[in-house]
Structures are given as C-alpha cells and as structure tokens.
Amino acid sequence: xxxxxxxxxxxxxLLKPAERxxxxxxxxxxxxxxRMPIAVLAEKAKTSEATIVRMCRALNFSGxxxxxLSIATAPTLEIQNNHNFELEKDSTILQMIQxxxxxxxxxxxxxxxxxxERELEKIIHQINNARKxxxxxxxxxxxxxxxxxxxxxxxxKNCETIFDSHGQLIAAAHATSEDVVFAISYxxxxxxxxxxxxxxxxxxATIITMTQNKRNTIQSFADSAxxxxxxxxxxxxxxxxxxxxxxxxxxxxxxxxxxLNYDKSIVALNRTLEVIKGFSR
Numbered sequence: 390x391x392x393x394x395x396x397x398x399x400x401x402x403l404l405k406p407a408e409r410x411x412x413x414x415x416x417x418x419x420x421x422x423x424r425m426p427i428a429v430l431a432e433k434a435k436t437s438e439a440t441i442v443r444m445c446r447a448l449n450f451s452g453x454x455x456x457x458l459s460i461a462t463a464p465t466l467e468i469q470n471n472h473n474f475e476l477e478k479d480s481t482i483l484q485m486i487q488x489x490x491x492x493x494x495x496x497x498x499x500x501x502x503x504x505x506e507r508e509l510e511k512i513i514h515q516i517n518n519a520r521k522x523x524x525x526x527x528x529x530x531x532x533x534x535x536x537x538x539x540x541x542x543x544x545x546k547n548c549e550t551i552f553d554s555h556g557q558l559i560a561a562a563h564a565t566s567e568d569v570v571f572a573i574s575y576x577x578x579x580x581x582x583x584x585x586x587x588x589x590x591x592x593x594a595t596i597i598t599m600t601q602n603k604r605n606t607i608q609s610f611a612d613s614a615x616x617x618x619x620x621x622x623x624x625x626x627x628x629x630x631x632x633x634x635x636x637x638x639x640x641x642x643x644x645x646x647x648x649l650n651y652d653k654s655i656v657a658l659n660r661t662l663e664v665i666k667g668f669s670r
Contacts (some may be wrong), residue, residue, distance in 0.1 A: 393450075393459030394419065395502045399618050400448045402603035408444035411436055415460075423460050427453045449505035489629060492619075496630035497637050499618035503602055504638065512613045513645035515595055516541075520567035522548035523594075525557045527581050530573040533599075533635045537571070540643040544650070545657040554581035561588035571597045575617060575631050577605025586610040599635060 397412050404412055414434040415422050422430060430453070431438045441453055450456040480488070516522055522541065524534035531552045538550040551557045564570055570589040574582050577600035586596060586607065595612050602616040615638055619631035647654040 392502050393456065395499065396448055396459075399499055399503050399602055400616075403447055403616075404444060404604075407436055407440050408447060410434060411441055411444050412448075415456075419460055423457045425457075449503065449508055451507070492630040493633045496617070496619045496634040500616070500634040500637065503616050503618060508613060508615070509638075509641060509645070512597055512615070513642055513649065515597065515613060516546075516569055516571070516642065517646050517649050519569040519595065520547065520565070522546065522569045522571060523560045523564060523589075524548065524550040524571045524573070525560070525582055525585050526550070526573040527552070527554075527579050529632060530575060530579070530582075530635075533632060533639065534571070534573050536636060537639045537643065540639070541646070543658055543661045544647050544654045546646070554584065557581060557585035558588060561585040561592065561594070564589045564592045564594035566593040566595075569595045569597060571599070572607055572610070573599045573635065574607050575601050575619075575635075577601055577603070577607040579607065582607055583610075599638065601631070 394416070397416060401409055401412060411430070411434045414430075418433075425433070427438050427441055431441060434441075445451070445453055445456045448456070450459065477484075522538075524538055525531075526534040531550060534550045538548050541548045549560075551560050561570065570586065572582050572586055577598075583606055587610075589596060590610055596610050597613045597615070598607050598611040599615040599617065600608050602618045608614050617631050617634045617638070619634060647658075
C-alpha cells in the first residue's frame with residue numbers, strides 16, 4: 390500500500406513554492422485536513438484552490454479528494470526513515486552488508502510509495518501499444534535501460550537501447566507519434582539525453598522519463614514520469630541504491646506488459662529459452 394504521507398514528504402522538491410507551502414501545511418495538520426473542504430484548506434493555507442489541485446496532481450493524486458482519502462487510510466506506523474547510515478573509511482564487512490541492505494530496501498520502499506498505480510498502469514499501456522520503444526541513457530543509466538531492452542526483447546517487443554549521443558539524436562529524428570522514447574537519467578540533467586528529447590518531442594513521440602524525485606529538465610519533457618528516491622549522503626552508496634530502485638520499477642513495467650499479452654508472452658519466452666539452450670549445449 391502506498392504511504393501518502395511519505396509521498397508528500399518525498400515529493401516536496403517537485404513542487405513550486407506556493408504548492409510546497411500547501412504541502413507543509415497539510416503535513417502539519419493531517420487530522421484536520423482530512424475533514425476540510427478544499428475551500429477551507431485554501432483559506433487556512435493562504436492560497437488558491439487551483440494551487441491545491443496542482444499540488445495534488447504533481448504528487449500523483451487525482452485531486453484533493455484522492456489526497457484526503459489516501460491520508461485517511463495511510464498506515465498508522467510509517468516506515469522508519471533512518472537515513473543516517475553510511476559507510477566509513479574503517480567500516481567492517483558486516484557494516485558494509487548491513488548498510489547496503491538498508492540503503493537498497495529503503496530506496497525501493499520509498500520509490501514505490503511515490504509512483505502511483507495509475508501512472509504505472511498508464512506507462513505499461515503506452516509501452517505495450519508502441520510501434521517501437523527507444524531507450525536512451527548515458528553511463529550507468531544506459532545499463533539500466535539495456536536491462537529493460539533485454540527483458541522486452543524476450544517477449545518479442547520492438548525496442549533498442551542507444552548509448553551514444555549521436556545515435557540518440559538519429560533515433561529521435563526518426564521517431565514518430567507511434568513510438569515511445571524512454572529516457573533514464575537519475576540527475577534529470579544529462580545534456581545528451583535532453584538534446585535527444587528535444588528532437589523526439591518535436592516529432593510527437595510519447596516520452597517516458599525516469600529521474601530522481603526532484604524537479605528537473607528531463608522530467609519537463611515527459612508525457613509520463615517515473616521517479617526514484619535514494620537518500621544516501623555518500624555517492625558510493627547512492628549509485629547502488631538508486632540503480633536497485635530503477636530496476637525494481639523496470640521489473641514492474643515488464644511484468645505488467647508481459648501479463649497484458651500473457652499467452653503470447655509465454656510462447657515468446659519459451660521460444661527464446663529453447664534457442665538459447667540450443668546453443669548452450
């Protein structure tokens with residue numbers, strides 16, 4: 390179950406200043422807010438009803454009513470958010486094991502909290518209906534994209550991962566409204582990916598993005614957006630936990646696509662397995 394309170398907290402950086410003020414008021418008055426009409430909240434938070442609606446949608450709620458319902462049904466005991474664990478110079482192997490485990494579990498849990506079921510379902514259908522899926526990313530993000538490509542090819546989906554900037558521009562130049570361009574960049578500011586998305590947007594391709602949970606340039610191109618939460622203070626751990634969270638989202642999307650075409654997917658997977666086994670003997 391999604392923890393809506395955690396979704397509001399984690400999504401704070403996505404909000405504009407006026408929207409953030411509303412979110413802060415809600416977090417400080419949770420029990421009162423679930424009983425308030427939107428007009429009363431607007432008065433209390435010294436804002437407009439339109440700002441409240443925009444804030445709700447930015448946080449993946451369908452509206453204020455959805456937000457109130459989600460708060461009212463949120464688990465009483467929230468996940469313990471201890472983000473102070475970090476590797477030190479003299480860390481033991483046991484401390485490394487425990488730290489990486491905690492970072493990865495925490496990143497997965499927080500990432501799943503802020504990506505709503507409706508958005509995931511929408512993306513599953515967008516990918517399933519695409520003529521072609523073009524994955525773009527640079528560095529570690531390209532490796533994550535390649536994992537998704539590998540999975541989708543096993544169920545006979547037309548897709549490719551492009552690593553280099555010139556190749557990404559070429560693919561974007563030939564993309565159409567029937568295609569999906571799936572961009573992965575944790576920072577959301579990778580210049581090469583931004584350039585390719587600019588071209589793909591002009592060609593009316595459907596754009597799906599996967600970035601960190603902060604307002605960023607790449608997310609602004611998105612028809613559908615996925616967010617990853619990773620709160621490690623040290624880059625040595627951040628690179629691992631964010632990747633695990635990204636791969637978790639990809640596994641959910643892949644499973645959803647395969648399930649939409651269950652019988653065909655089983656046939657394709659069996660055919661793929663037999664071919665690979667035939668050359669592994």
